Amino acid sequence: MSLKGIDQILKKFEYRESAIIAILQEVQEKQNYLPEKDLEYISEKLPIPLTRIYRIASFYNAFSLKPRGKHIISVCLGTACHVRGAPMVLDRLKLELGIDIGEMTEDGLFSLETVNCLGACAMGPIVVFGKEYHGQMTPARVESAIKKYKKTSKE
Amino acid sequence: MIKFTIDGIEVEAEEGQNVLQVALDNGFDIPHLCYHEALEPYGACRLCQVEITRGNRTRLTTSCNYPVQEGIKVQTKTEKVIRARKLVIELLLARSPNVPVIKELAEEYSVGTPRFSLDNDDCILCGLCERVCREVVGVEAISFLGRGSSRKVGPPLEINPQTCIACGACAYVCPTNCIKVEENENERTIVRWGRTLPMKKCKVCGRSFAPWFQLDYFGKITEGIPKDFWDKCPDCR
């Protein structure tokens, strides 16, 4: 992210250390992950030790320190989704994308993640593409969903 | 003065002290791995558990972070306490079966092979290194990272913490001795954190005695000490 962009976010939160989570969220929002140099810059500007930022950034699942794809695919592996066949859906996604959990496709389009219960168990198994929730997923429906996202990103 | 009893014996303490410290000062033996008197208690290892009775309520609790109170009854050796301690030792042993202090504790409390799957970690996540670096050294070079089963202690990016002065305080407090410090003529390395710093030679005797960066830092945080104080080793000062 541009240093100017980070400055704006920091300003918005009045350089408050207590707003660090909100700051990290906004910085991540733009690029789907938290690059090292951005964290260093935030640490310098607030100023708070870099360790404190890493402690927080590595604690919450919502933050990623590794680059993530344009579309983050999260497969729910909560109990309900699990018994409804989420592991099969996940296997199919791995196969289609050629990546494992926590990895990103070479073209930078997709990342694969898992979550534990999204609170919509009745619709399971659930797969979230970016911000869209897809219920009652089956291995067969995985392929068409990926195709759709590939197409929309090209446009 | 606050008066209370430990195993039936009356002891005295100052307001603000914790039960563990008072017990240790009075010669009671309570095992503890994550406590150091110079640091804030953290209550991580759960080894220092005792039974404390206050009013008509008795409960099992960690003594390192329990503030002393008038009239409480502390018991360090009840059946319940021993059972809790044994379970903690069993868990620690499952995590770190090759760490001498843990093996000794297991022997002392007759804890055999744990029922849990064995790991081989030399760090028990006591957090002493992280606290000494933050609270005493004041540079916050390392911290806890991640959470749950992947929680660990380390520098940001997991290597070569830029603010680490290679003072070795973390290695000194580590109960499992898993932070190694290597030193030669020219450099000191804190192996676990991947931090190597050049050493400064004493202006008088020529012996390498501390990392440059550390002395610079001391020079900055101390007042009223002549600058050349940090050019000489402790023996020549």
Ligand code: SF4
């Ligand atoms: S050696 Fe480095 S990490 Fe350890 S206490 Fe000193 S400054 Fe902190």
Ligand code: SF4
């Ligand atoms: S490295 Fe040592 S001092 Fe630090 S948390 Fe692990 S066991 Fe404790």
Ligand code: FES
């Ligand atoms: S288990 Fe998947 S939404 Fe609850």
Ligand code: FES
């Ligand atoms: S010494 Fe009290 S919990 Fe570790």
